[in-house]
Amino acid sequence: MSGDTVVSLPEELLGEGVWFRVEEAVTAAAVRRAAERLATDLGMPDRRVADLSIVAAEAAGNLVKHADQGLILVRAVRTAEHAGVEIIALDSGPGIADVDRAIGDGHSTAGTLGIGLGAILRQASRWDMYSQPGRGTVLAVQVWPVAPPAPGWVAGLTRPLPGETVSGDAYAVRQDGDRRQVLVCDGLGHGGLAAAASHEAVRTFLSGAFAPPAATVDALHRALNHTRGAALAVAELDTSAGLVRYAGLGNIAGTVLAPDGTRRGMISMPGIAGHQRRQVREYDYPLVPGAVVLMHTDGVVDRWNPSDYPGLLTRSPEVIAATVLRDAGTRRDDAGVLVARPS
Template sequence: MASVPEGLLDGGVWFRVEEAGSASAVRRASEHLAAELAMPDRRIADLAIVATEAAGNLVKHADQGGILVRTVRAADQAGVELIMIDSGPGMADVQRSIGDGHSTAGTLGIGLGAIVRQASRWDLHSVPGKGTVMAVQVWPAAAPEPVWGAGLTRPITGETACGDAWAVREVDGRRQMLLCDGLGHGGLAAAASHEAVRVFRDAPAVPPAQIVEILHRALNHTRGAALAVAEPDPQAGVVRYAGLGNISGVVLGPDGSRRGMVSMPGIAGHQRRQVREYDYTLLPGATVVMHSDGLVERWNLGDYPGLLSHGPEVIAGTVLRDAGTRRDDAGVLVARF
């Protein structure tokens, strides 16, 4: 079997899906990744169906369709995740669209139903006139519990390496999330962000401001980065936040409230003022969103009814689709509580 395309084993690879030939590329990449992860043949076959139908749906129905293929990991197994994003007509009735035989393009209409049957887990949000985001996971065995936090990154047009990166972790009872934007674009920006992720994952269980200080010292041999660390604490009803540079953070309340979080000026690894940590109220059912300056601030939850009831992958995909710019690397990280 051919080697796995570069990037599949870490941040994943994006595919533009605009013609029939794209479906074959997505299926092959998915199969290669699953084989590299030693998934059983039966589940690789199921994944091939998911990938083929997902890409086929985008070709038939969508505008500006794209699919991210990437690894997902749990404590004792690894699987494959596909995230489909489009700006197509959307679906007014998702459950009816999933049912076999329903079609809006004169085709047999079995695509979504086949995806749902073969997937270990799926999640979909669609708004008529705006498009659809769907996240599908195929695991070798029973699917693990859903994650509380997940993100997406996308490189600037013309690049394959993305300078934005994200990570989440739980250590000694602390849930922490990192978003990092390496300065510039391409390989050197990606190297800075990947180093930040590596150090973050190995850092001691200390508050966000101390994590940022550790990252600042660790990145002094890199190009440097804007970054922020959030520590949502649902039991205490607070999210603790510290950042350097142009990372945006916001707490979205279940009541529709929106509270921005503050990062300090600076470049991790090169220059900074004193790192400060701020506390923000975290109500039950709140969502924390962090994004790089590759996304504009002007996205309105009122345009996406029911979005916050979905998983972090679908929320992140929706924000990336409508707020992301192609003129910069883009990264968004979401946590739900």
């Protein structure tokens, strides 16, 4: 990966991070400790560790006080030179009718995240939020030891099946100059063997030569023959040509969401990478300025409709992905979402 694009680290806590279901004060304390530990492991200075501690404590505390079904993800983000910590908080609570007013210190109602949101944002290097009355709120906050990098064009989230410690879903991003490719994969089943298949796909994708999506999928198919196998798809976002080039095997869903509300589904071929496939085919789809590419595993239902979320597609990829995961992710499987907006 070149430049200052933000990506997750590949290790456990330093990668996809740790999810917390936040319902009690004891869990809020665990969130704060996990954030502090991660920041320390990343070598962040004490001052920024202290700032992050405030962010984590306030974000988790607000979920305990005001939210329904609150979840928090703590994970690392990095560039080639620096590493920071990202906290993503999501809930299905009453939502916020007036976000600007809620940001002000001292404002707290049953329909807001409560007192402390202003304190969170003051300590943050970067933040974004989306909220709807009756649907809930998603807040993404990053704390960096130095000035934050430019906002990323892509973000992904994975969540394991409840009861599992690892997710069989994974994603990866690579960039070579203006060429940008993303991978989403779903290891067969769930648990450790599913995660091993997806991790092998990610490793092969990131270490392999840059090639068109169909050739990349074919290489991944060969590399996974000693694993349980996976569904996977690769998309290349070519902004100069105004195209998404897409190839997939299995039930990875891909959609191009245009600013005018047009949705165009992308085609994956039947099969299981590593075990069975037909000829891998590559398809081109229009990519207009401002369009969003959304890819997800079958742990996310296809009934999600962006027209029900006014303004969401203008938010950061992290917030879009978290909103989709919250509202369309199932509890019967691992779930993974990737959102890319290259322009």
